[in-house]
Amino acid sequence: MAARWSSENVVVEFRDSQATAMSVDCVGQHAVLSGRRFLYIVSLDAPFEGHRKISRQSKWDIGAVQWNPHDSFAHYFAASSNQRVDLYKWKDGSGEVGTTLQGHTRVISDLDWAVFEPDLLVTSSVDTYIYIWDIKDTRKPTVALSAVAGASQVKWNKKNANCLATSHDGDVRIWDKRKPSTAVEYLAAHLSKIHGLDWHPDSEHILATSSQDNSVKFWDYRQPRKYLNILPCQVPVWKARYTPFSNGLVTVMVPQLRRENSLLLWNVFDLNTPVHTFVGHDDVVLEFQWRKQKEGSKDYQLVTWSRDQTLRMWRVDSQMQRLCANDILDGVDEFIESIALLPEPEKILHTQDTDHQHNSSHGEEEVLKEDPPSSLLEEKKSEQPGLPQTLQQEFSLINVQIRNVNVEMDAADRSCTVSVHCSSHRVKMLVKFPAQYPNHAAPSFQFINPTTITSTMKAKLLKILKDTSLQKVKRNQSCLEPCLRQLVSCLESFVNQEDSASSNPFALPNSVTPPLPTFARVTTAYGSYQDANIPFPRTSGARFCGADLSRPCLPITLA
Secondary structure, three states, rough: OOOEEEEEEEEEEEOOOOEEEEEEOOOOOOOEEEOOOOOEOOOOOOOHEEEEEEEEOOOOOOOEEEOOOHHHHOOOOEEOOEEEEEEEEEEEOEEEEEEEEEEOOOOEEEEEEEEOOOEEEEEEEEOOEEEEEOOOOOOOOOOOEEOOOOEEEEEEEEOOOEEEEEEEEEEEEEOOOOOOOOOEEEEEEEOOOOEEEOOOOHHHHHOEEEEEOOOEEEEEOOOOOOOEEEOOOOOEEEEEEEEEOOOOOEEEEEOOOOOOOOOOOOOOOOOOOOEEEEEOOOOOEEEEEEEEOOOOOOOOOEEEEEEEEEEEEEEEEEEHHHOOOOOOOOOOOOHHHHHHOOOHHHHHEEEEEEEOOOOOOOOOOOOEEEOOOOOOOOOOOOOOOOOOOOHHHHHHHOEEEEEEEEEEOOOOOOOOEEEEEEEEEEEEEEEEEEOOOOOOOOOEEEEOOOOOOOOHHHHHHHHHHHHHHHHHHHHOOOOHHHHHHHHHHHHHHHHHHHHHHHHHOOOOOOOOOOOOOOOOOOOOOEEOOOOOOOOOOOOHHHHHOOOOOOOOOOOOOOO
16 A cells, blocks of 8 residues: 555555445545455545455455444444345444345345434345345345346435435336335436436435436436436446535546546536546546535545545535536525635636627617616725636636637627527627626626527526526626526527427427326336336236126136
8 A cells, every 4th residue: 555645635555455345434534445355444534544454255346335324323334245235343443244134136236324214224136126124133124125127226315214216227216115015206217227326415306317328317206207407428427426515416437448537527507518527546436425524624525446446535625616506596605705715717717719700780689787776886896816806807717618609708898799509599699797897787688680599588598697697796796607607508408398399299388297107117128118108018917708797707817
């Protein structure tokens, strides 16, 4: 083992560990690396001062390992190997195997501790069963869920103690542990195998799925026929997990593919481009988890384990967290408080020269204007690094690399022209900035020719842009780039809804697709059903005989 510090993170090398799984405990003190011969316990506070080992005798690699997420049980962790799960206890610098869970008849694919009940552990297997165990009585599972196909992932809901999700090839089933006989909902999520599941930390109905089909999809399982959003990627996605702050998402590619810069941070409200790439590992990342935030600290740490046999701890500061904030909503308090600590903006934003012909023809479109406040202007915002002080500065620092957007800026005229292309639609808009901007004075937005969207869509976009700009100028902050991102995101959403409606001529306008009835659905060997209206093959039936109906006759049941 060797350790070193880099400018952004801590790097610890375990050259001979051959670990295939990693987990970080709920208090942020230890990480466990799971190899075939040893379990390595690493102190995250002093990773370069050595580590402890727990010996294990098995010819099978550990498939999944996870610490108990409750503070009172923080010294317990579970590790699956082939058809069994071993429960380990690590305390006072030594570890031992507490007990073993045995019930599955095929290899265990995943496990997950319950979020609300520290004694419950769920396991999934290729044998088509999902078992919920109570570690106080490990003789047999307390609840057994049965599916037609083997489950590759299982995750407890983070807001509902009775809800959990499992993935089966390209499908997802939602379960209520109080009703184990059948799944309460079914999602035909992907055409290829799902590698990762993650529930939203704040909404019990939202989850993200990552798949071999080069995409991450976001779902509300109450409306299972249509995903909420999609993140298209160039390669299969191994894991996609929400961040513990703001609206971020971290993705990593499938380990079978060797590629650099595969660990990416996204803003879920702007999936056009990642907000940060974690560069450092020489091989693919096998696992990543968040370390618990230290008291009084505003920074987070992302802990990663790679096939290059290095453990890294990446510092995620307030500036990077702010890149994941949703500009249309009120910002998180800690982001606002930390603005004064942001570094120089040229380290974040990238400028690109633009040379687009300015079209000065104006259409007869609706104009939104914000009147300057009648009272005297408040004192100008303080000189804070990272915030533009003039409109010229804001124009020079704007990120013009947003997809499908062209911006021509004129600081002398205090205006800019924005052109957006999306599918067959085109939007051109003139933005004018009042002299008091951004001190409680929002810019005005005006559509100009050639703009091809409908009047209804124009009104919705204007409302969103107004709300976004007002949220910013209330804090004396510049708003042009957030408005550009909201414009692109909303326009793409409107176009997708329009395309979906045109593909179904029987759909009512502006209607919401109702959720499917909560009956059991079956997956056949031919793959996932993409149309829930297709009837399933008959598997049983009954028929009366052709004799006199007045005589007793038994029905025949077909297997």
